[in-house]
Amino acid sequence: MIVYEVFVRSFRDLNGDGIGDLRGILDSLDYLEDLGADVLWLTPIFPSPSYHGYDVTDYFNVNPLYGSLDYFKEFMENVHERGFKLILDLPLNHTSSLHRWFLERPEYYIWADDKTDINQRRGWDGAFVWHPSDRGYYYGLFGSCMPDLNYSNPEVVERALEIVRFWTAMGVDGFRFDAAKHIYDDHDKNIEFWRKVSYEIRSMNTDAILVAEVWDSPDVNLEYSRILGYTFNFHVFGSLKKSVIESNPWSLKSALEETQDLLVYSFNFISNHDVNRIASDIPDERRRLMAFSLLLSLPGVPVLYYGDELGLPGVYDPSFPEDVVEPFPWYETLCGVGQTRWKSVRFSKPFHGFSVEYQSAHENSFLKKVKELLSFRKENEWIEKARLEDLKIEGSKLSYRLAGKEELDFVHDFLNLTTIVNGMSLIR
Ligand code: ACG
Numbered sequence: 001m002i003v004y005e006v007f008v009r010s011f012r013d014l015n016g017d018g019i020g021d022l023r024g025i026l027d028s029l030d031y032l033e034d035l036g037a038d039v040l041w042l043t044p045i046f047p048s049p050s051y052h053g054y055d056v057t058d059y060f061n062v063n064p065l066y067g068s069l070d071y072f073k074e075f076m077e078n079v080h081e082r083g084f085k086l087i088l089d090l091p092l093n094h095t096s097s098l099h100r101w102f103l104e105r106p107e108y109y110i111w112a113d114d115k116t117d118i119n120q121r122r123g124w125d126g127a128f129v130w131h132p133s134d135r136g137y138y139y140g141l142f143g144s145c146m147p148d149l150n151y152s153n154p155e156v157v158e159r160a161l162e163i164v165r166f167w168t169a170m171g172v173d174g175f176r177f178d179a180a181k182h183i184y185d186d187h188d189k190n191i192e193f194w195r196k197v198s199y200e201i202r203s204m205n206t207d208a209i210l211v212a213e214v215w216d217s218p219d220v221n222l223e224y225s226r227i228l229g230y231t232f233n234f235h236v237f238g239s240l241k242k243s244v245i246e247s248n249p250w251s252l253k254s255a256l257e258e259t260q261d262l263l264v265y266s267f268n269f270i271s272n273h274d275v276n277r278i279a280s281d282i283p284d285e286r287r288r289l290m291a292f293s294l295l296l297s298l299p300g301v302p303v304l305y306y307g308d309e310l311g312l313p314g315v316y317d318p319s320f321p322e323d324v325v326e327p328f329p330w331y332e333t334l335c336g337v338g339q340t341r342w343k344s345v346r347f348s349k350p351f352h353g354f355s356v357e358y359q360s361a362h363e364n365s366f367l368k369k370v371k372e373l374l375s376f377r378k379e380n381e382w383i384e385k386a387r388l389e390d391l392k393i394e395g396s397k398l399s400y401r402l403a404g405k406e407e408l409d410f411v412h413d414f415l416n417l418t419t420i421v422n423g424m425s426l427i428r
Pocket of ligand 1: 124178213215274
């Protein structure tokens with residue numbers, strides 16, 4: 001599998017409103033196939049008042065800006081016919097504050113009582129988690145527009161199971177479970193919840209691809225992967241980048257050791273919609289190719305973030321996260337059929353050589369070089385489930401053997417920025 005994360009609103013627009021849509025995605029399958037992707041992860045496609053869609057107002061429908069429920073079925077059949085799989089991004093931890101449940105079913109949400117410390121802050125950045133309303137304070141880990149669901153209420157658990165049954169019955173191939181570790185404030189209860197969800201889905205589709213978004217320690221990640229099948233490997237993500245940036249293999253080596261048991265259950269990535277784009281963290285093209293070559297030389301499932309294959313820059317600002325979800329540049333002019341234009345661009349400027357149009361026409365483009373790395377991975381799909389052996393460092397070189405159906409010896413030189421596989425250079 002090679003997963004491609006599509007930020008739906010920004011990818012390809014076919015109805016001419018400047019906002020990406022499902023028809024647009026269908027229309028881009030030639031491009032994605034040519035790239036080498038075979039699994040599409042769509043950021044939330046449900047009705048939502050926000051640009052990102054993580055605050056859902058109806059879990060049983062499709063955002064009218066992206067298509068309709070009827071069209072979704074047609075879309076999915078076409079996607080399947082073309083040999084792609086489809087993963088939906090599903091935020092179950094919270095809804096939108098505009099979801100009718102929030103008005104009609106207060107018992108589905110979490111309300112402060114006399115003992116609650118309403119000044120409680122979020123662990124990682126100090127944001128407030130209790131929000132005032134005319135019905136009292138409610139809990140919303142991701143802000144006041146996104147009240148958390150109360151999973152201590154068995155009815156809410158049943159609602160979540162209904163949602164996964166609905167989409168699984170329709171034929172989607174899997175889910176990315178957003179904010180998976182936040183369902184309860186208790187690790188064991190979370191695990192129990194995801195066990196139920198996983199059981200429900202797998203009783204309908206044994207091959208479902210289920211991936212938990214859990215930004216936590218390797219042992220916690222491992223538990224989620226055991227239940228669901230996959231988790232994102234945040235450890236390899238951070239360390240891979242650090243090693244490439246610092247020309248020092250030690251950080252990646254430790255992450256690979258720490259997540260040894262997790263590797264084949266990992267979704268590996270070098271950027272996504274919550275962090276800086278890789279081109280902003282690693283502006284030098286050669287060095288960035290090194291990051292791609294590592295991503296594609298590890299056991300687990302590689303995930304590409306839309307636009308990274310073009311070298312799009314983008315710096316993640318938590319108070320303005322839109323800079324990493326800019327319109328995918330099909331054309332140098334940033335206008336034409338298919339081009340999304342829902343926001344102005346700060347990074348993916350016109351006439352900067354970022355576009356598919358430009359890079360497809362130039363032999364030495366970043367896109368072409370990334371494609372070569374991807375085709376190596378495509379030819380060696382067994383890597384996904386390979387054992388990683390003989391991991392060692394000599395000076396600036398990290399070497400290991402991948403063993404599975406075949407065997408390959410890798411030497412990644414972090415100083416000279418080369419990857420040698422069985423004596424052959426991988427990066428052009
Ligand atoms: C998901 C989505 C994200 C989405 C939401 C809400 C959740 O990917 O796009 O936001 O639906 C936390 C959550 C994640 C969440 C991110 C944004 N992502 O756990 O589920 O926030 C620490 C914490 C993590 C935390 C991370 C954030 O532990 O829990 O993630 O910080 O930076 C080391 C440590 C590790 C530490 C990291 C980083 O690796 O080991 O523990 O993680 O350093 O410091 C949506 C939109 C957003 C919008 C939001 C309201 O996409 O744009 O702002 O909604």
